[in-house]
Amino acid sequence: MKKYERKLDNIPIKLKSEENKRKFYLDLYNNNKEVKPRWNTLRESGIKVVREYLLDMTNRSCAYCGKRISDSTMDVEHFLPKCEFPYLAYCIDNLLPSCKVCNQNYKGDFIPIEIKSKKIIEGCVMNLQEYDYIYNKEQVLNELCSQTRIIEPTFDIISENLEFDPEFFLYTTKSNIGKETNKMFFDKSEFIELLEKMSNVVKYIVKGNGSNDEEIINALIELEGYEVYYRGFYEYWNKEKQNNRL
Ligand SMILES: [Zn+2]
Incomplete structure (x- = not known):
């Protein structure tokens, strides 16, 4: 969010x-x-x-x-x-x-x-x-x-209420309104499945060692939206790569 x-x-x-x-x-x-x-x-x-x-x-x-x-x-x-x-x-x-x-x-x-x-x-x-x-x-x-x-x-500051965890495709909640929001929109099997697919796509991109990964991520966001998730997964998989876990 x-x-x-x-x-x-x-x-x-x-x-x-x-x-x-x-x-x-x-x-x-x-x-x-x-x-x-x-x-x-x-x-x-x-x-x-x-x-x-x-x-x-x-x-x-x-x-x-x-x-x-x-x-x-x-x-x-x-x-x-x-x-x-x-x-x-x-x-x-x-x-x-x-x-x-x-x-x-x-x-x-x-x-x-x-x-x-x-x-x-x-x-x-x-x-x-x-x-x-x-x-x-x-x-x-x-x-x-x-x-x-x-x-x-x-109106609200998102990070005071929710924090996205790209490893497990879910939000950690930090407030009551964060909990209500998570329950309403994100803690849903179809959304979690979608996030898992997004994460896999980003993983393949990062793994491929291409020189234009960031442009591909930007193009995906342009096409589908989900900016927070694509950028979150991109950062996550790059860190995994640096730590030789990819
Ligand atoms: Zn929506």
């Missing part, structure tokens, strides 16, 4: 203007009483810009597993899910680009237990809605749900 920087001075106009957002929030639900999935329709202008902003933030990778994603394969993930927190559905600071497996199969509508049933809303609708808290990320993530949530990769 990797930390990404969220550039809040560079927000697309669609989600910067309070007036625009209020318009969205006043027209929040579809006929089935679900929050309108605005980020998945390109009929409204400006949506692609929001998707591109998110992709750009993570260098076109899933914010959780690191897999390469594109406009056509990404999901716009709500860190605090829109079913429970509808008045954060259009808050840019609550959106992450994700692959479909992480968003739909693993995370789903996960809600930290401490904030279940709390009404947390964006400031721009404070005159229109009842609320318990106006959204303030520091307060919500560090005070209201500091124990049972998962890591937010644009």
Whole structure:
């Protein structure tokens, strides 16, 4: 898992203007009483810009597993899910680009237990809605749900919570939120099998004594993503080679 920087001075106009957002929030639900999935329709202008902003933030990778994603394969993930927190559905600071497996199969509508049933809303609708808290990320993530949530990769320092072990293809957890995150995304047989295959590929590359190993690793990352893992395995196998264990 990797930390990404969220550039809040560079927000697309669609989600910067309070007036625009209020318009969205006043027209929040579809006929089935679900929050309108605005980020998945390109009929409204400006949506692609929001998707591109998110992709750009993570260098076109899933914010959780690191897999390469594109406009056509990404999901716009709500860190605090829109079913429970509808008045954060259009808050840019609550959106992450994700692959479909992480968003739909693993995370789903996960809600930290401490904030279940709390009404947390964006400031721009404070005159229109009842609320318990106006959204303030520091307060919500560090005070209201500091124990049972998962890591937010644009907010938390990864190394304080998780450490990747390239020898055994797993994460050592250092905090409660590290544990929750590991359980949700990484401690899965299919992910561990994928890591083992990545490690083998890198091992063959390092073993081959070629002069352009680093370029091959960079090309693999360009193609598939998973930067943290490819670089971790590359460092690991080079060390093994230096110690004559390869
Ligand atoms: Zn993913």
